[in-house]
Amino acid sequence: METSTLIGYEQPTVFVTRLFTVAGLTVARRLFKELFMITSRLRTVRDHIRWAVSRFHEEDVFFGHGTDNAWDEARQLVLGALHLPWEIADSYLDCRLEVDEISELRRLIKRRIDDRVPTPYLLGEAWFCGMSFIVDDRVLIPRSPIAELIEERFAPWLASEPARILDLCTGSGCIGIACADEFPDAEVALADLSYDALEVASLNIERHGMDDRVYTVQGDGFDGLPGQRFDLIVSNPPYVDAEDFADMPDEYQHEPELALACGSDGLNLVRRMLAQAADHLNEKGLLIVEVGNSQVHVQALYPEVDFAWLDFKRGGHGVFMLTEEQCRNHQALFQSRV
Numbered sequence: 610m611e612t613s614t615l616i617g618y619e620q621p622t623v624f625v626t627r628l629f630t631v632a633g634l635t636v637a638r639r640l641f642k643e644l645f646m647i648t649s650r651l652r653t654v655r656d657h658i659r660w661a662v663s664r665f666h667e668e669d670v671f672f673g674h675g676t677d678n679a680w681d682e683a684r685q686l687v688l689g690a691l692h693l694p695w696e697i698a699d700s701y702l703d704c705r706l707e708v709d710e711i712s713e714l715r716r717l718i719k720r721r722i723d724d725r726v727p728t729p730y731l732l733g734e735a736w737f738c739g740m741s742f743i744v745d746d747r748v749l750i751p752r753s754p755i756a757e758l759i760e761e762r763f764a765p766w767l768a769s770e771p772a773r774i775l776d777l778c779t780g781s782g783c784i785g786i787a788c789a790d791e792f793p794d795a796e797v798a799l800a801d802l803s804y805d806a807l808e809v810a811s812l813n814i815e816r817h818g819m820d821d822r823v824y825t826v827q828g829d830g831f832d833g834l835p836g837q838r839f840d841l842i843v844s845n846p847p848y849v850d851a852e853d854f855a856d857m858p859d860e861y862q863h864e865p866e867l868a869l870a871c872g873s874d875g876l877n878l879v880r881r882m883l884a885q886a887a888d889h890l891n892e893k894g895l896l897i898v899e900v901g902n903s904q905v906h907v908q909a910l911y912p913e914v915d916f917a918w919l920d921f922k923r924g925g926h927g928v929f930m931l932t933e934e935q936c937r938n939h940q941a942l943f944q945s946r947v
Contacts, residue, residue, distance in 0.1 A: 654691065655702040657714050658683045664722060671858035674727040674750045675735060682721075682728060689732040690717055725859040738787035743812045747805040749868040751783040753845045753899055754925025759787045763841065766917075766930060768893050771795050771840035775889070777830070777882065778802075778846040780868055782810030782823075788843065789823050800826040800833055803867060830878060831885045838891045844882065845899045848927075850875035853902055875903035876910065883911075883936070883943040890933040901927040910946060914939050 651660055661683035676682040688695060690713060691706075706714070720726050727750055729735035735744045737751035738759050744750055770792055776785025779799035789797040797819075799810045807825045814823045826833040847869050849857070854870045861869065871877045879900060886896045897919075900907055904927040907916065916929040936943075 651711070652705045653703050654687060654693070654697075654706065657706070657711070657718075658687045658702070661687060661714075661718050661721075664718060668722045670722060670725070671860050673752070673858070674729055674860060675752055676728075686717060686721060686728045686731065687714060689728070689734065690714055726863055727860050730863060735781070735783075737783040738790070740783070740787055740790065740817065742781050742783045742786070743809060743816060744781050745809065746863055747803070747865065748780040748809045749845075749864055751781055753784065754921045754923070754928060755784055755843060755845060755897065755899060756787065757921050757923055757925070758897065758919065758928075759784070759791055762791055763895065763897070766895055767841065769840075771894075773837075773839045773841075773891070774798070775800060775834070775837075775839040775842045777842060777844040778868075778878070779810050779825075780806050780845070782813045782825075784843050784845060785810075786813055786817055786819060786823060788841070789819050790817070795822070797823045798826050798834065798837070798839070799823065800828060800831075802827070802829045803865070806865075806868070830881050831889055834889060838889055838894070840891050840894045841897070842886065842890060842894070843897045846878045846882065847871035848875040848879060848900045848903045850903055850906065874906040874910075875900070876906055879903075879907070880910075880943070880947045883931075884940065884947050886931070886943075887933065887936040887940045890936060892933060894933040896931045896933075896936055897928065899928045903927065904929070911939075911942070913942060 651657060662679045665679040665682060670679070670682070672678055672682050676685055684695070688697060691710060693701070717731050720731060721728060729744050729750045730746060733743060733745060735742050735751045738756045742751055772795060774785065774788050774792065774795050774797045776782065776788065776797065776799050779785055779801045782799045785797045785799045789795060801807050801810065804827060807827055810825055814820055828834065847867065848871055849869045851870070851873045879898065882898065890896060904918065907929065914935070916931065919928045919930060
């Protein structure tokens with residue numbers, strides 16, 4: 610291991626002890642002096658953000674779990690670990706850190722680089738629609754462009770305020786809970802196959818005080834919802850095809866495969882959802898589904914269907930919308946291609 614790596618990450622006392630054990634006294638003194646110079650330079654919040662940015666670039670870290678660049682990733686990790694707000698006043702960035710804070714930041718940055726653990730998992734928290742959600746490796750990290758639709762209240766497509774909303778394949782519950790926050794009179798169901806995911810979703814329901822109108826349902830697709838209908842069904846299901854899944858960066862290996870991969874074309878679950886959606890939508894209801902890069906497979910599989918592919922101001926693609934009428938009119942077609 611290179612000296613710079615040791616200096617960057619180890620506790621000073623542990624590092625020096627090992628030096629005196631392994632190396633000669635002269636070498637130890639020289640490296641201790643180097644260690645002192647480096648640690649004395651990295652004392653403030655700003656220092657550690659800048660240092661993390663440099664390390665992320667050096668180690669070719671992948672960004673895709675809430676950020677798309679080294680600067681935002683470093684800010685997210687450092688500020689999050691210190692429990693500081695994202696919109697912190699610039700003067701606070703020059704505050705000096707305590708020794709234990711520096712040690713914790715070094716530990717987290719090391720894990721981000723060496724183990725490729727996504728920052729939200731390191732912090733146990735992710736943000737979606739301006740709301741904080743508990744996350745761990747039982748659930749996908751929230752990052753769907755559907756957030757933009759929620760913030761715009763699904764305008765102009767939603768005819769009226771929905772009374773009942775379904776977040777299908779809910780994971781952490783972020784989409785459904787954000788919908789509940791935007792539509793305070795709506796009842797919201799969070800459905801998922803994974804019991805582990807529903808445990809996390811339940812924690813987030815409690816965190817946001819929505820136990821009275823947001824509930825969880827266990828089941829495969831619509832299986833746990835017999836006879837139930839909704840005004841709005843929103844889903845970010847597993848949709849990654851086999852080719853894309855094989856090429857995903859290491860960071861994605863920390864997320865549950867069940868929430869990502871779904872067959873050779875990524876549409877194993879989406880096909881079943883489309884076949885059953887008409888039976889679970891109220892009149893004038895909407896179905897909104899994210900399929901990402903598998904948009905090409907959807908279009909190839911259903912060339913007869915006029916999917917509305919939605920645009921996003923903040924980036925994102927592969928989200929389609931169908932009306933209840935379209936789902937009903939094409940139900941036989943959808944059922945024939947499951």
